[in-house]
Amino acid sequence: MRRLLILGGTAEARALAARLDGQADLHVVSSLAGRVANPRLPVGEVREGGFGGPEGLAGWLREHAIDLVVDATHPFARRMTASAVAASAGTGVPLLVLRRPGWQQGPDDDWRWVPTLEAAARLLPELGRRVFLTTGRRSLAAFTGLDLWFLARSVDPPTPPLPGRTVVVLSRGPYTLRGELELMREHRVEVLVTKDSGGEMTTAKLAAARELGLPVVIVRRPPVPGGVPLADTAEAAAAWVEAQAG
Structure with missing residues (x-):
């Protein structure tokens, strides 16, 4: 059974957990940073609190035998994304960044x-x-x-x-x-x-x-680090997770 860590807290993270819930060959763990007192919880296993930076996250991935990571944190969670990129590079655990598209200005917007x-x-x-x-x-x-x-x-x-x-x-x-x-x-x-x-x-x-x-x-939102696979919907992220089985 593969083990997936979703760095969550967003609607997209919850949608991804719900989409993958119940797959026989996949165990999903959603992690919440704990910055909101009463967060909306995703389905499945949930952990709360930080990891202690890139080294702490890398250690957690090794300790819990994580096979895949999806960073579905808030678009402005710059430090968490940086930690995920560094931990992925240090452990060899594949990482996908899930970011919803930004807003688009219309002709009547100031x-x-x-x-x-x-x-x-x-x-x-x-x-x-x-x-x-x-x-x-x-x-x-x-x-x-x-x-x-x-x-x-x-x-x-x-x-x-x-x-x-x-x-x-x-x-x-x-x-x-x-x-x-x-x-x-x-x-x-x-x-x-x-x-x-x-x-x-x-x-x-x-x-x-x-x-x-x-x-x-x-x-403006901070840019996603280069060289990391990127998805803009939970459906696209789920397809990436499923493709890793091959």
Whole structure:
């Protein structure tokens, strides 16, 4: 029996685990980093917590006789992906990176692409005074030096420091266009800041910004390391796993 480790936490990771669940010749283990207090759990065996960097992950792969790894972490989980690449190279365990496609700008979108959160912060004063932040609970420190008002949304309470004038909304997607329009109108939002996470669960905020004519500042996702096989859907990742049997 082959053993597959899915580095998960995303909808694609859960879909992949569900697709492969029950195969007689495959045992699937999904690993969650533990950064969300009450994560959505995939089917099958689940482990929680980090590995201790590339060396720790490599040791875990050897100890548990893992045959294949799929990195289906968040597109901005740069360190986890780097650890997976290094551990795969060090152990010879084949690795696939599963990344959902990024968002595509439409003709009616007013998007401003930036490389980092810090670059997003520098751009904000010229775009609006009331900012809707959807960049994750660990990102607010980048905006603390700004004399602006922030609506910050995250699944769990954000990590300090926070900007001086911040209202926190704890919520988990998927979101609706109607709900996002109501939220933005209620708080008189003038600009949206987000990361290019991709996927359908949170696209409603982009549609709402388009309908309201608001500018959107989007942080580009880090590139996937070169030389690593890449899939953009759970179906494609499952096909790769099945092909390794040959």
